[in-house]
Amino acid sequence: MRFSFPWTFTYRAVSRRFKAILKEYTPLVESVGLDEAFMDVTQSPHGFPEQIAREIKRRIKREIGLTAFVGVGPNKLLAKIASDLNKPDGLTVIRDNDAAKILAELPTSKLWGVGKKTEKRLRKLGIETIGQLASALLDDLISAFGEKWGMALHEHARGMDESPVIPFHEPKSMGRELTYQRDTANLDVIKRTLFRLVEQTVGEMNRRGYRARTIALKLRTSDFTTTTRADTLQEPTASLKTIWQKALKMLSAYSMEKKLHLVGIRVSNLEKVR
């Protein structure tokens, strides 16, 4: 099951209340961003998935004042596709039996992970609908998209998805970035921005109890080309001084030929502090 409401209405407090409601029905709630979540209600004592969905929709309306759209399906893939079919206020159920029929007519872009680029590549192969994708040869998909991605496309086009609902993921990275209203090449301004972003990132690391080994600087110029520079330390750190020095060093090594549109910092290779 998947719930979501229009993101323009989303802010943290609303998001927390939304998630709290879902957790009353099952501990198996997987957040996807602020405004969307998967629930596994196969073991829930609160009724059939459809009943639960209807009740949660009513509660979100009453307690938060927002409409939610929800899809019910035998797996996450089909639940998500179902929820997409009835934005912004519906409830759609896809059952195993009618999955193939429903998928067949949909464009490939409805599939998880198929964006503009992949859609275009598929179209070049003569594939526009999920049904056409389902009848494509696995070998052809693998040679076009690689082993992993080819297999995933092949399975997803058939509505197959075994991925479990996972309530908690360890973060892989955290960071902050800022887009300038007016692009700048003023190094003082950029340094001040970067320092603030580093401070915020380190603040979050300490609050959540993580240290990082890799520090990456992200820069985007006026013409929208993005550059990243990364540096990996011997030992993980959550020290403002260490991370700031690394960030500054990478910034200084960058030859500023165009104005900057965006500055960002991201830390990865995280380790939980005990």
Place this chain on the structure above:
DNA sequence: TCTGGGGTCCTAGGACCC
């Protein structure tokens, strides 16, 4: 639409080791 901010995953290629 001239494009916000937070993320994840994948790939290619280089360095280095055995």
Place this chain on the structure above:
DNA sequence: TCTGGGGTCCTAGGACCC
């Protein structure tokens, strides 16, 4: 010696998600 192959770690960039 110049001939590898495999594994691991790392960087940089791209595609994608909400």
